[in-house]
Amino acid sequence: MKFKSRxxxxxxxxxxxxxxxxxxxxRLESPGGQYFANTLDRLHERQRREMMQASSSRLFLDRLEALFQSMTPRRWVAVGSVAYASLLAVGMLSLQWSGTGGSHSPSMPPLAPVSIENPQSAAPEQGVRVEVRHTPVLSAKEAAQRASVDRELTPETPGPHPEQEPETP
Amino acid sequence: MPEDYTDASDESLVEAAKEGRTRAFDELFLRYQRRIYSVIYHMTSNHEDADDLLLETFAKAYRSLKRFQGRSRFYTWIYAIAVNLTLNFLRKRKRRTNLSLDELDPEGLENHPLLEDTSLVGDTLRRLHTYEIQEKLNKAFQMLSEDHRAVAIMHDVEAMPHAEIASILGVSEGTVRSRLFYARRQLQGILGDILR
Known part of the structure; x- marks a missing residue:
């Protein structure tokens, strides 16, 4: 676009x-005559200081950048192929791993998970049997009542009378 | 024996510097430090700031040299780094504090040939102390916005063509001309009392 002249x-x-x-x-403003005499030395000093202060991560990134810049198309192809092959190998290994159910040996059949709420969830053909017994917790009063009922129901067995003295030989 | 790069072209110096020959970059620094200092100083009106930004410009250029593709001239490229660093610096400084006149550079225009001139400008120079003129000029430029100042400095002080300024600032030539027009109009208003 042409600028319109005023x-x-x-x-x-x-x-x-x-x-x-x-x-x-x-244009005539300039620093003193000696100013430009040592600017190069000060630039070098500044660059050295910056290099010393650069963190290790920064240096790593710089090296990484230099590495990428030195890569030729042929090298990129080679690196890409190796990366692809590695990914493929890792994928196959992980598939095999998950197919065998973790750390068990391939000869053992995988076990189905057992649920406490549903004990029948265990596969019956594998011979796994789970029994869950519920033991009710009784209060002291209930326990006493149950004991008295038990005493009434069970036949009396002969035993020593509390007031009878034990026989002495 | 150290390599002599005095007669080497900018392009060959850049290539040599990219290959790690630091002497080649030193030659580029020696070649352009005055012009880069000049534009930074005129934009900041402060010697210490200009000094710091000059070194920062070349340090940054050295770090980024591998990314320089040679599509533009080295001078245009490093000039753009200097101008952008200075504009960022000025924006930060503006937020922090306003420029104090005490910060202005006291270097003078002592033996300027215009002192012998009979024109209005020559008369102004004779009438006023050179320090006073310099202070007023710097103050006038500091009153412009950073973008207008950058264009006015590059065109009217550094005598750069519109196209190069546009390339450095990453704007169109029309934008450069428009900014220059408004910057000049503002400067005329501010400097009017010096001339009359």
Whole structure:
């Protein structure tokens, strides 16, 4: 897109020209004569300092970057092929691993998981039998009642009378 | 015997520096440090800041040299690094504090040939102390926005063509011309009292 030129009066043009002359004086501003004498040494010092301060991770990234930049297309193809083969190998191994049910030997059939809520979930053909016995917890009163009922129901067995003295030989 | 790169082209120096020959990069630094310092100084109006940004510019250029593809000239590339670093610095400084006049560089225009000139500018130079003119010029530039200042410095002080400025700033030539127009108009208003 062409920039549209702005029309100005001759006075304005002269004022602008004078201003531009004044602005050009800035070209003459420069640091002292000796300033540029040691800038190169200070640049080297700064680069050394930066290198010393660079973290190990930064250095690693720099090396990685340099490595990638040195890679030719042939090397990329070779690296890509190795990576693909490795991924394929890992995938096959993991498939085989999950197919055998973890750390068991291939000759053992896998065991089905057993659920406590549903003991029948264990595969019956594998001969696994799970019994869950529920033992109710009784309070002291209930226990006493049950004991008295048990005593009534069970036949009396002869035993020593509490007041009878034991026989002495 | 150290290699002599004095007559080498920029392109060959860049290639040599990319291969790790630090002397080649040193030659590029010696070749362009004054011009890079100049643009940074005019944008910041402060010698210490310009000094720091000059070294930072070349240190960054050295780190990024491998990414330089040679699509533009080395000078344009490093100039763009300098201008962008300076613009970022100025934006941060603006947030932190306003520029104090005490920070302005006291270096003068002592023996300028315009002192012998009979024009209005020559008369202005004779009337005012050079330090005063310099201070007013710097103050006027600091009153422009960073983007307008960058364009005015590059075009009116550094005499760079519009196309190169556009390439450095990553904007269109029309944008450069528009910014230059508004920057000049503002400068005229600010510097009007010096000229009359």
């Amino acid at each position: 029309t100005t009066s001759p006075e304005a043009s002269q004022a602008e020209a004078e201003m531009l002359e004044l602005v050009k004086l800035k």
